[in-house]
Amino acid sequence: MTPDADVVFVETFDIKGGDFIKAGEASGAVKRYLKELGLPSDVVRRTAIAVYEAEMNVVVHAYEGTLRFALTDEAIVIEVADRGPGIADIEQAMREGYSTAPPEIQEMGFGAGMGLPNMDKNTDKMTIESKVGEGTIVRMVIYL
Amino acid sequence: MEQEHKLTLEEIVKLLDAEVVVGGEDMCCCFCYGAAADLMSDVLAFMVDGAILLTGLANDQVIRTADMVDCSVVVLVRGKRPTEPMVALAKRQNVTLLSTHHSMYAACGLLFQAGLPPVIIQRDHDA
Numbered sequence: 001m002t003p004d005a006d007v008v009f010v011e012t013f014d015i016k017g018g019d020f021i022k023a024g025e026a027s028g029a030v031k032r033y034l035k036e037l038g039l040p041s042d043v044v045r046r047t048a049i050a051v052y053e054a055e056m057n058v059v060v061h062a063y064e065g066t067l068r069f070a071l072t073d074e075a076i077v078i079e080v081a082d083r084g085p086g087i088a089d090i091e092q093a094m095r096e097g098y099s100t101a102p103p104e105i106q107e108m109g110f111g112a113g114m115g116l117p118n119m120d121k122n123t124d125k126m127t128i129e130s131k132v133g134e135g136t137i138v139r140m141v142i143y144l
Numbered sequence: 145m146e147q148e149h150k151l152t153l154e155e156i157v158k159l160l161d162a163e164v165v166v167g168g169e170d171m172c173c174c175f176c177y178g179a180a181a182d183l184m185s186d187v188l189a190f191m192v193d194g195a196i197l198l199t200g201l202a203n204d205q206v207i208r209t210a211d212m213v214d215c216s217v218v219v220l221v222r223g224k225r226p227t228e229p230m231v232a233l234a235k236r237q238n239v240t241l242l243s244t245h246h247s248m249y250a251a252c253g254l255l256f257q258a259g260l261p262p263v264i265i266q267r268d269h270d271a
Contacts, residue, residue: 021229024208028237031212041193041214048212049188056205109201109209114185121189 006073009033015058015065017084020108023059026067027052034076039144046122047076047142053115054080054138060105061085062135075124076142087130094120094128149259150174153217153240156196159254160244162219166231167240175217178255179263180248184209190265191215198251202226204233211237221248 011033013026031048051067058065062084070077087093094116101111120126125141154171157164177195181187184205187197191213199206202224210218218234219242220226226234226241234241244251256262 021204024205024212028208028211045213052208052212053185053188108203109182109184109199109205112183112185114183114189118185118189 007070008073009071011069013067013069015055015062015067015080015082017059017061017063017065017082019059023056024052027055030067030069034071037071043076043142043144047078050119050122050126050140050142051078051080053119054078054140056110057115057138058082058084060101060111065135074144076144078140078142079137080140081135081137083135086132086134086136087128088132090128090130149261150176151255151258151260155258156217156219156255156260157242159258160219160242160246160251162242162244165220165226165241165243166234167217167238168242173216175260177263178252178260180252187215188213190263192263195263196255196260198248198255200224200248202230204230206230207233207237207239207241210239216240217242219244219251221246221251 027048030051034044034047055067062082065082068079092098096117097113099111099113105111123140124143127139130136153173175194175196177192179191179195180198182199182201187209193214196217197210197215198219198221200221202220206218207230217240221244223245
């Protein structure tokens with residue numbers, strides 16, 4: 001599949017690292033849009049969870065990032081790219097329970113090493129590219 | 145998923161001796177499951193439709209998380225009070241926010257005893 005082949009809708013959101021007031025706004029907008037379109041509730045829910053976890057990852061770990069959301073005639077394609085510390089060991093980061101989040105993030109209910117596994121579980125395809133000291137790009141696809 | 149036991153919002157409020165901080169317009173609204181967590185990633189991982197969330201966390205991300213998983217009732221335990229932004233967000237997202245003086249353990253026990261079952265968590269190897 002070429003996820004961008006027949007794009008119906010594209011929107012890009014900016015995410016600011018450390019901004020916990022706005023954290024979740026981009027995901028909320030994506031969810032509302034999909035709900036308004038009348039897509040199956042399972043698709044809306046899986047997308048919302050994956051996008052929210054990805055957005056929180058940028059807020060928690062990175063300086064800034066962008067969330068690009070595209071809807072094609074056969075899939076939802078999400079790309080979250082950040083400028084941040086990057087992930088040294090992606091395999092380790094994918095393991096449930098592994099986290100590098102500081103304790104104050106854990107007190108907020110996040111950073112328990114569930115984010116990436118949750119994103120993986122809720123999407124049909126997920127790839128991570130990362131360069132230590134530069135940033136991370138997460139691409140996710142959910143088929144309609 | 146079987147949905148036998150249901151509690152109305154009115155029954156939940158009564159059982160928990162809770163204060164309705166936000167929402168509560170439809171007290172006859174029914175709920176089939178209860179879930180309790182302070183870890184929002186856990187909520188994102190196991191929440192199902194028709195469940196209420198009990199939590200000891202009182203910050204905006206609780207409401208954002210509830211919204212993502214279509215959870216329309218959040219109960220703050222141990223007398224926790226929501227912050228003003230949390231109240232504003234709950235109003236905007238149509239999330240009913242309750243506050244009970246009961247501890248997490250006691251609140252869960254009261255709802256369980258009244259017939260509200262837990263969310264069934266599917267183990268990975270069952271999937």
